[in-house]
Amino acid sequence: MGDYWSDAENMVQPGKIKVPYTWQAGEMASHYFTRLRDEKKILGKHCPKCDKVLAPPRKNCPFCTVPTDEWVELSGQGTVDTFTVVRKGNAIQPMKAPFVYALIRLDGADTGFLHMLGEVDPEAVKEGMRVEAVFAEERIGSPRDIAYFKPIG
């Protein structure tokens, strides 16, 4: 290097992107979240073509695009399919490390449900563990109306 341009002091400038977003849930997810919020019910939706229950529900089946039909009320209990113990946390996570993220197969559903585990020793979590939803005190109609899933028994 070593020329007029390359020799200048290095200027790195911080810049923020702070565009605010408002995402519409749409009719389907609004129904799902209002039932979750008001009645502490987790609903799935059934695809008539694949004969699968999708939880969280979708308006169209992600596999075949056919509109889903029946709402299916789930018990809120399920089985841990896979999990991770977060050891190094970051600012966007709702819990402080160490804590557990899990994919949970809800009873009666054919898809995995993404959430966190609570009231559990991270060391004791295993695939196949039975868990149930613990609902947040304050519910606003969001995935976090479920505070976390805790082991049953």
Added chain:
Amino acid sequence: MDRVAIVGIGQTKIEASKERQNYPEMVYEAVKLALEDAGVGMDEVDNVVTTSNDFWDGRTISCMPVGGVSGAFDKNISGVEGDGTFGAFYATCRTLSGSYGSTLVTAHGKGSESRSIAPMITNAAFDPVLARSLGLDMTTACALQARKYMQRYGITEEECAQVSVKNHGNALDNPNAQSPMKITVEDVMKSEKIAEPLKALDVSPISDGACCLILANEERAKKFRTKPVWLKGVSFCADAFQLGDRDLSECKPLEQAAAKAYRMAGITDPRKEIDVAEICDAFTYQELMWTEGLGFCKKGEGGKLVTSGATAKDGDIPVNPSGGLLSGHVAIAAGMYRMIEAVRQIRGEAGGMQVKEGVKTALAHGVNGLCGQSHCVWILGSE
């Protein structure tokens, strides 16, 4: 169908931070090198494709500042968002459509500029209504996949660690790599736990870099200095979006993309016919999964494959002799870097990374999305 060849390659060194360059300057460096490599001026380039991502670049219309340095002022140009292998695919289509005799395609990533908010950028890949507030990101999502895959097939953390040992070791011979290291399985096992089972040395770094390919159809390929490396087969395929909709222990889209690419290239026994593979090992377990998906071994045997030494530089199916993403992961450009390494192997110009003389067929691979949702497979050949 007409044939398309890679006739020029250019890349910057991969580094943790190129803080003295802005990203168009990095792209310019790569373009200049590709033109030099091809032995032509910009007038031999008919049109341009750029590959970028607005989130990583911290810029809406992230393709805007790189058009000029890619020589597109008075040329047709387009922009792909996704991995560089997808950019190269579109560039190939533009050449095959008969509209252009040659296409220059670039890809870049400058992870250093967004290093502190990388989890936020990959968290934005989750559905804003159904999942984003849970705070998952690429690493935590892949940790879920790693455990699922390892549990299902009995893959051990030590087997995953061997990928880290192999690839960081391979990078010692790669003058462009960011993190060449002589390490042991024990070093990997002892490295900081991030999200179990992933540890610091299972995870690829955040990197800066840019790369460029020049493609030409059969007739135009004659005008370039280099011996053409032919695009023999390519395909890509995507899985369902939500992690819970997928069997995370599987990579069906990779199997399908590979099957189509092999068919196009006339490959029936990939392990035998492919001389070297450069694939996206963003996490150690992924190299094992992808080698299975590519058919280098049976399902669940990726761990055995690496342990056997088959994927080492002197093995029968060398994987990532360049050191892979574990030794330098330029988001968005990652797959195009793999294509460049594959070209070097076929040309016999890979130096210390060269797996053998007379490499005829090489594979390059790229990924889009979380946990390998979408894969692109390229087969490159000397003839």
Added chain:
Amino acid sequence: MSADNEQEVELLAVHSRTDVEQVFHYSAGRYLNRFLTEMRDNAKIVGVKCPKCGIVYAPPKEICDPCYAEMTEPVEVGPEGTIRNFTILRAPFVDPETGQAKPVPYAFGNVELDGAGSLIQNYLLTDDDSKIKVGARVKIEFHEKRTGNMRDIKGFRLLD
């Protein structure tokens, strides 16, 4: 979440988080490193000249796009120049850097500094908006305290 009773269904919406910020650390790069430090240290605007067509780019950059020629020859430009185009912005919008509404109205324009062939964008400073015209002469005004970014420029003052 906010509710909106549009029809019978209560329609919900999700708002993005306001407690975390997307902070980037943008590299100015080889040419703007010099441009910004010259502005900060010497209140000068430095451009770069295309060896082929002779156009001076200020702010400077690596290549002249139409010629695809690499540029290295530095040229000082300004401090006076000519308004090439302008507008007075009256519609409010969210400043993406703060997340807050940007105060409007304000006049801004692109100025071709004397000796330059490209434009610099900034606020137009005048007590009388009717003076703002394409072709009007301006002089660049810097802040006393300069830190090496574009905010070192107060704007372009309209000359009589």
Added chain:
Amino acid sequence: MGKRAAIIGTGQTYCKSIRRDVNGQELINEAVTRALQDAELTIDDIDGVVIGNMDHFEGINYVDCWSIDGSGGYMKPTMKLCTGGTTGTTLGIGGYHMVASGMFDKLLVIGWEKNSESDTTGAIVTATDPILDRGVMAGALAGLAIEASEYAAAYGATSKDAARVSVRDRKHACNNPYAHLRKEVTIEEVLSSPVISDPLRLLDMCPRTDGACAVIYANEDVAEKLCPQPAWVVGTSNRHCYSRFADIKGQTGMLSLTTAAKELWAKTGVKEPLKEIDVMEMYQPYSWGGLIWFEDMGFCKKGEGPKYIWDGVTDMGGECPVNPSGGVISTNPIGATGLIRCAEIAGQIMGKAGDRQVPDVELALATGFGGCFWSDMILYSKNKPA
């Protein structure tokens, strides 16, 4: 040589300023479902999916992957193209190349945007250089205001001339069930609407819209078997000349469009665009573009745009109707907008344009605008190219 390629089906959503009833994936699915119905195909017939939008309008990363819930891209090749405002025509051009390459027989191409989900202008400001321009820049609006002020100064065109373009497009929109703003406006209403960035007034400008559009491209091996009247691509051309706003200097016309048009006419043998082209859908997000850019493409001489507009040449029933759909001034879901131009043109060629049908369309043009004063053009024909 590549294969000839055509659009064989199109689908659009109803457009509103906020589609509260659906999320983004569901909006996309609406357009996809209509396109498949139009082409009488199912998702299983589709070989691949190409999608586009602008990331920062919805704040969703890796949209190609996220959109699969709505696009039907499950276990199919899926990729994303994006070039800002030109995204829609980039998709139209991309769909053509991918099918013409022989890599796909039937390709689903989707453009969408839920502009209600962010502050559109704020998000566009981040398209400018973070170091040079973000402090003072004010999005697309100000850039267009600047172009209008330059053109007015050079040719003496007035705000009233521009208003006539808004009146035309808003009138046309009343014929289009998918349009967002379907209410006529008068010259007086345009001229008395509030100034938002001198000389532009509110009714000179496009709205911001939630909407999606899908088209299906097929190559010559299958197009005619699947569709009685495919809309064949005759040629594409584009220029994204500038890489930063500082370099756009002293134009009284848009360089990108002038050069792209020159190339397209040369490639396709069009000598007199006004006479030869039967209908045009222009990506014209503000009224003045209807004057300036009409000239830049060679439909008339520089400075004569206003005369042609006042004479009704571009109205329905005129020599070359422009924007029978109501254009971008009536509907602007940005990532979909360019592709809507292609879909509308295909509808005109197929004879499916309903109340907005222009009679006897043989040759028709779709254009795109965006980025740093960039232009895309696609010429479609009723007749299979030689």
